[in-house]
Structure formats: structure tokens, C-alpha cells
């Protein structure tokens with residue numbers, strides 16, 4: 614079996630009494646584009662800092678391209694491009710100068726260096742600010758310089774912590790397009806708490822909350838999840854509900870009143886066969902009014918809300934959110 618690009622086993626990190634990462638395990642195969650989601654303080658940045666060797670784990674281990682982040686950190690660094698949440702600022706340097714400095718540090722061959730920097734500036738869409746001082750750039754532009762930086766040594770694995778933070782909607786779209794284009798050739802783990810961003814590009818999503826992995830599924834599995842059918846029927850609610858429950862194509866029927874005479878029915882089909890047309894005809898034949906027929910598949914948004922809401926419902930003790938963390 615091929616070594617996974619990212620292999621995380623029972624990883625834990627505590628900051629004193631705060632369990633920031635609590636026993637997480639996952640593997641990412643080569644070329645997969647993984648959205649790493651979670652609310653504020655979930656443990657995304659901490660996990661990413663451990664994977665990129667900037668922070669030691671309290672226990673467990675992580676390997677990138679087979680190299681242990683703790684014991685083979687220099688090898689790991691050669692295989693990754695890391696965009697931290699806050700890109701370090703060398704305010705007195707100009708963009709091209711900064712990227713040249715970074716390329717030298719990363720050992721990018723002198724002969725191809727200038728061309729590589731141009732290529733990465735194009736991918737990060739920062740050619741227009743090549744001669745600007747970093748201190749004069751907006752956070753969004755600095756983030757894009759950071760993205761260009763991660764690509765300089767052509768690393769197989771990219772770890773991007775909030776790559777779209779501070780960008781305006783147009784820039785977000787462009788950055789997501791860049792990330793999507795980099796997927797496949799690179800293995801990418803990118804964090805965000807903005808769901809529609811992930812929805813546009815991901816192959817797989819991992820949701821972390823309170824340091825634990827609460828959800829881990831591929832796009833294919835999410836899209837193949839069982840659908841719910843929604844029928845809004847005008848008529849006597851009890852009679853309509855009884856009628857629907859008799860239909861052999863349906864496995865479950867749940868009624869929700871909308872107006873005195875109007876009821877929404879959420880239905881699950883047997884054998885995953887779409888029953889909408891059959892039901893529409895039968896309901897009409899009974900003389901009841903059909904106001905809405907829809908198929909609903911669980912969106913990432915609904916899944917995320919479900920995961921986070923479940924946490925809030927289950928919590929019996931008041932949340933013990935620690936005081937603001939000092940910058941790492």
C-alpha cells in the first residue's frame with residue numbers, strides 16, 4: 614500500500630489545562646484536496662502547526678510523505694508548503710525581493726529561480742505588486758504573497774491555514790480557483806470556517822470541534838447520502854399523513870404543519886428510488902392540493918450545523934473556553 618501523504622495517529626496537544634487537539638487520527642492519500650473545517654478555537658491551527666513541525670505534539674504522531682514531524686522535521690519541511698494563519702511580515706522588503714530571499718532559503722536552484730518566482734507570483738496573482746513594500750500591502754495581498762511563497766520549492770504537500778482570510782469576495786473566488794487547480798498535483802489540507810468556500814473545491818471534508826474529529830467524509834459520500842423528499846399538501850393533515858404512510862415506496866413520513874390546512878411532509882424513500890412523480894399523481898387523484906415537491910440532499914452547511922448543534926445540545930456544563938491565546 615502506498616504511504617499516505619499525511620498520516621496522523623492519535624495526535625494530542627494540550628496547552629496546560631486546555632486540550633486543543635484531542636486524539637485525532639486521519640490519513641490523506643496523495644493528491645486529495647481536504648477542507649479542514651471547524652468553528653473558532655476548534656484546534657485547526659494547532660493541528661496544522663504540529664503537521665508542519667512548528668509545534669511539538671503532546672502525544673501521538675504525524676508523518677508527512679512517510680517522515681515523522683517530530684524526529685525528521687527537516688525532511689518534512691522539504692516536502693511541505695505551509696501558509697500560516699498570519700503570514701510573517703518583513704515590512705521593509707519588496708514582494709519580489711522577499712520571494713527571492715525565501716526561494717534561496719528553500720534551496721531553489723539559482724538557474725531556474727527567477728522563472729520559478731515569476732510562476733509562483735502568477736499563481737498567487739501578485740505580479741501587479743511585485744515591487745511594493747510588504748508593509749504597504751493589505752492582509753489579503755500578504756496572504757497571496759504567502760501562497761506564492763508556499764509554492765516556490767514545488768512541495769508535494771500544501772498546508773494552508775485560512776488561505777482566504779482577509780480577502781474580498783472576488784479575491785476569495787480567485788484563490789479558491791488557484792487551490793482547486795493545485796489539487797491533484799499536490800495534496801492539500803486547507804482550513805477555513807467559511808463553508809461555501811469548501812463546498813466549491815473540496816474532495817473531502819474533515820470537521821474538527823473542541824479538538825476532536827466529528828466528521829470525515831469524501832465529497833462523493835456526501836453527495837451520495839440519502840435524500841429527503843419534501844411534499845407540501847393542502848388537505849386534512851391526518852388523512853394525508855395516513856395515506857402517505859400506506860404508500861409502499863415510502864420508508865418514513867414526518868408531518869410538520871405550515872398553515873391550518875397546509876402540511877409539509879418530509880419523506881424517506883425505500884430502495885433510494887425517487888418517488889416524487891408517483892406521489893404527486895396519487896395526491897392529486899385524492900383531490901388534495903400539491904403546493905411543493907422537492908428533493909433535499911444534506912448540504913455541507915447542514916452537516917456542519919448538525920455537528921456543531923449536536924455539540925451545543927449535548928453540552929451540560931458551561932463551555933470552558935480558555936482566555937484568548939497568546940500569539941504563537
Ligand SMILES: Nc1ncnc2c1ncn2[C@@H]1O[C@H](COP(=O)(O)OP(=O)(O)OP(=O)(O)O)[C@@H](O)[C@H]1O
Nearest residue numbers: 628631633652653654655656657658659935938939
Ligand atoms: N499558545 C496557546 N496557548 C494556550 N492556548 C492556546 C494557544 N493556542 C491555541 N490555544 C487554544 O487552543 C484551542 C485551539 O486553538 P486553535 O487556534 O488551534 O483553533 P482554530 O480552530 O485554529 O481556531 P481559529 O479558527 O479561531 O483560528 C483554543 O481553545 C485556543 O484558545
